[in-house]
Amino acid sequence: MTIETPSAAAATAGTAPEAPAPTPPGGTVLLAAPGGYCAGVARGVDGVEKTLDLYGPPVYVRKEIVHNKYVVETLTRRGAVFVQETDEVPEGARVVFSAHGVSPQVRAAADARNLATIDATCPLVTKVHREAVRFAKDDYDIILVGHEGHEEVEGTFGEAPAHIQVVGSPDEVEGVVVRDPSRVVWISQTTLSVDETRETVDRLRERFPQLIDPPSDDICYATQNRQESVKTIAPRADVMIVVGSANSSNSVRLVEVALEAGAGAAHRVDKADELDPAWFEGASTVGLTSGASVPEILVREVIEWLANRGFPTVEEVRTQTETITFALPRNLRSELAAGGLADPRPHAPRRVSPDHTS
Numbered sequence: 103m104t105i106e107t108p109s110a111a112a113a114t115a116g117t118a119p120e121a122p123a124p125t126p127p128g129g130t131v132l133l134a135a136p137g138g139y140c141a142g143v144a145r146g147v148d149g150v151e152k153t154l155d156l157y158g159p160p161v162y163v164r165k166e167i168v169h170n171k172y173v174v175e176t177l178t179r180r181g182a183v184f185v186q187e188t189d190e191v192p193e194g195a196r197v198v199f200s201a202h203g204v205s206p207q208v209r210a211a212a213d214a215r216n217l218a219t220i221d222a223t224c225p226l227v228t229k230v231h232r233e234a235v236r237f238a239k240d241d242y243d244i245i246l247v248g249h250e251g252h253e254e255v256e257g258t259f260g261e262a263p264a265h266i267q268v269v270g271s272p273d274e275v276e277g278v279v280v281r282d283p284s285r286v287v288w289i290s291q292t293t294l295s296v297d298e299t300r301e302t303v304d305r306l307r308e309r310f311p312q313l314i315d316p317p318s319d320d321i322c323y324a325t326q327n328r329q330e331s332v333k334t335i336a337p338r339a340d341v342m343i344v345v346g347s348a349n350s351s352n353s354v355r356l357v358e359v360a361l362e363a364g365a366g367a368a369h370r371v372d373k374a375d376e377l378d379p380a381w382f383e384g385a386s387t388v389g390l391t392s393g394a395s396v397p398e399i400l401v402r403e404v405i406e407w408l409a410n411r412g413f414p415t416v417e418e419v420r421t422q423t424e425t426i427t428f429a430l431p432r433n434l435r436s437e438l439a440a441g442g443l444a445d446p447r448p449h450a451p452r453r454v455s456p457d458h459t460s
């Protein structure tokens with residue numbers, strides 16, 4: 103699909119019907135699809151908005167609900183109060199747990215303060231937590247491939263700290279020590295680079311040939327789909343722009359994937375006003391994608407910025423269609439129903455395809 107921005111349409115206005123279609127002047131933007139919000143992020147953001155609708159401000163949220171500056175600022179203006187830990191939330195108040203998930207220790211701390219919790223942990227993160235609990239119960243050594251310090255990794259690690267070791271890259275595999283090499287399993291953060299994770303797992307398997315795989319992909323469908331679309335676009339792109347925040351793991355991975363897949367250059371920006379005109383000097387094709395926590399408006403603003411600087415044509419490159427959605431947290435749905443507010447989302451997740459869900 104080719105989309106002409108208003109300036110491109112104006113440039114071609116008045117062409118006689120029988121004339122061949124003119125080549126649009128200026129450069130082209132290859133827009134990766136899918137991009138932007140995944141099902142877990144949409145659920146998390148909707149969860150905070152619906153809680154605000156129902157109870158009014160303030161609604162406390164532990165950590166950023168999703169890793170996106172614009173989303174956090176927008177919800178803050180509506181009355182969300184973002185805190186680092188539950189001890190910053192007044193006794194008995196309502197707190198939303200972010201899409202990245204929390205450890206059992208955080209749940210216990212919230213219970214101790216009688217907080218009313220709404221758990222917006224993405225169901226695909228919860229799935230990884232369950233794997234950790236199950237393998238720990240069976241007394242496996244668990245290698246959690248992920249980035250130390252990331253909230254999701256902290257949450258998963260907290261499920262079985264005595265059984266889990268975090269490995270951040272292939273180079274860290276050498277340092278892994280296990281009790282019994284025949285009882286080792288790996289699981290992972292949901293937003294990693296598919297290729298780098300494969301390399302880490304290959305190295306793990308060299309050391310522990312009986313290494314057990316997780317029952318299904320832990321890197322989620324949204325992460326995989328966004329990386330796949332970037333790989334398709336990157337070889338044609340002189341410059342790749344990734345819209346997403348610096349603390350968004352999946353957005354940062356998209357920059358790495360773009361460079362590895364052949365983009366001339368790749369830059370991550372939170373929003374259009376961070377774009378540098380110098381990046382586009384001599385470029386004729388710009389690739390554009392966005393992380394799973396990025397609202398559409400930020401991508402539209404980048405498209406507009408590019409249209410005003412010589413890239414009026416937008417060509418969507420779609421590699422996958424996503425239809426998956428997640429219902430709001432169960433207790434929030436009940437509270438919304440009791441308060442006469444509807445849950446706008448379907449009550450059961452739909453699957454994209456067996457190959458693209460985790």
Ligand code: SF4
Pocket residue numbers: 140141142143201224225226227292293322323324325352394
């Ligand atoms: S990136 Fe994946 S795991 Fe994270 S919130 Fe989105 S769907 Fe869930």
